Amino acid sequence: MAFTELTRVIDALGKDRGIGREVVIEALEQAMLMAARKKLGPTAELEAHWNEELGEVEIFQFKKVVESDDKIADDDREIALDEARKLDEDAKLGDELGIRMEGVTFGRIDAQTARQIIIQKVRDAERDIIYKEFIGRKGQIISGIARRLERGNLMVDLGRTEAVLPRSGIIPTESYKPGDRVQALLQEVGESTRGPQLVLSRTSPQYLIKLFEMEVPEVSEGVVEIRLCVREPGERAKIAVYSNDRDVDPVGACVGMRGIRVQNVVQELRGEKIDIIPWNEDVTVFIRSALAPAEISMVRVIPATHTLEIVVEDDQLSLAIGRKGQNVRLASQLVGWKVDILSKSKLETRTKAAIANLKNIDGLNDTLAQSIYQCGFLNVLDLSRQPVETLARIPGFDNEGAATELKRKAEATVQKIGIEAASGKLPDPIPVPAAAPETVTTGVVSDNGENG
Known part of the structure; x- marks a missing residue:
């Protein structure tokens, strides 16, 4: 591309690629300036400016005005006063005079260099435009x-x-x-x-939330909030919804008439099943909804270990756990608590075994053993390893002296009956199967220490 052609592409580049005209002009100026430096030498003081009227880039060489020719130390940077006044009659000693370079011609290599500079500048501008467009999205x-x-x-x-x-x-x-x-x-x-x-x-769970925003006007308008979302992509998801308007049912709004709204989301997610759950700040209420359709008999909150112990009828156990543990796993992620599930029959067996184990501690009666058990401590060994501050939270031992004495007696019991006996042999709850679905939180779930 010859230099005479470069000026013709400015408007075309700006129009075709959506790049500001000033960006193309700046690229053209830099290209011409670099080519001129190669021609006139590295010591020359040069500037390039686009002349809109002439439709071309003008190159100026700046020289300092000195008294006479014999005072010139560098021809590329200095000019005698008499020569300067031929160009500008007002020139005086010490001025920096910009001299327009006339008839500067460039070879094929110079033109290629200029073209590369322009192309690179245009690409940089395009990248910047695209980045600004998508960062906002x-x-x-x-x-x-x-x-x-x-x-x-x-x-x-x-x-x-x-x-x-x-x-x-x-x-x-x-x-x-x-x-x-x-x-x-x-x-x-x-x-x-x-x-x-x-x-x-x-x-991403956020993708599911955005799909509901597209399908449910109440969500996009902020009347209904999707406060929490967990997914196992392509299989199952749970979302917790909340309404800022008492007259709007958040679950019904997301489901839609005849289920059309949620079905549109399910279809986009390749058949992923979606449980829509009413959000509740009371975690004992929230976990009951999160584990649906299983019926929950009892929820015990154990703040010390941030655990919810869930008790269900024996025939509800597999329903609460779900296929490959999916239901309880997603429910645990949704409420933000560790979840242990026990059938009623196992609970009865475990309670009896735990109370019997704890009563090995000298002076501990049924009432105190039950109080310790209700706080989540299932055996003497576990109790002996707790700090005094934790034991002081147990009703009946809620002062430092009583808690210290309980810890001392528990440690003595471990020494007396041995670690294996002190650890007890209790039926294990059903743990949450290992998996960590990504969770999006758009609200805050309050910890609630009440028993259900």
Whole structure:
């Protein structure tokens, strides 16, 4: 591209790529300036300016005005006073005179260098424009077209740029081929030398929340809040909803008439089942809803270990736990407490065994043993390892002296009957199966120490 052609592309570049005209002009000025420096030498003081009237870049060489030719130490940086006044009659000693360079010609290499500079500047400007566009859309749902797979990650065409939908962001039950439409949450927007790095997700709990915002006007308007959301993508999710209007049922609003609203979300998530649960600040009420459809007989709150002990009828146990522990696992994540589940028959057996074990401590009667058990301590060994401050929270031992004496007696009992006997042999509760679904919290669940 010859330099005479460079001026013609300014408007075209600005129009075609959405780049400000001033950015293209600045790139052109820098390109011309670099080429001129190669021509005139590194010591020359040069400036380049776009002349709108002439439609070209003008190059000026700046020289300091000195008294005469014999005072010039550097021809590239100094000019005699008499020569300066031929260019500007008002010139005086010490002035910096800008001399317009006439007839400067550039070779093929210079033109290529200038072109590379312009192209790089334009690319930088494009990257900046794209970054600013998408940083404002972070956390929103966007759509694109699937293009190709790279190391298991799906590259998605968004028009002006590409985004990556990593394998971890793809629902396990779905697959894509080139040309498929892709809808996802814009989860991350980063910067790099190659351009904005856009990361999408269809497995994020936030994506599910955004889908409900699209489907449920009450959610998008803030009448109904989705305060918590947990997912095992493609299989099951639980959301906790709350209404800021007494006349609006938050669960009903999200379900929709004949279930149409929630079904639209389920369809987008490839059949993922969604439990919609009313949020409650009382954790004993909240966990009952979170474990539905299982019927809960009793909830015991153990603040010391941040545990909820759930008791169910024997025929409700498998329902409360769910397939592969999914129901109790998601419920635990939703309420933010450790959840242990016991059937009534196991609870009775464990209670008797625990009381009997605790009564090995000298002077401990049924009432005190029951009080200790209700605080979550199931055996002498566990009790002996607790700090005095923790034991002082037990009714009947709620002062430092009594708590210290209880700890001393528990330790003495362990020494007397041995560690194995002191640890007891109790039926284990059903633990929450290991898995950590990602959780989104949009509100605060208050810890509530009341027993249900």
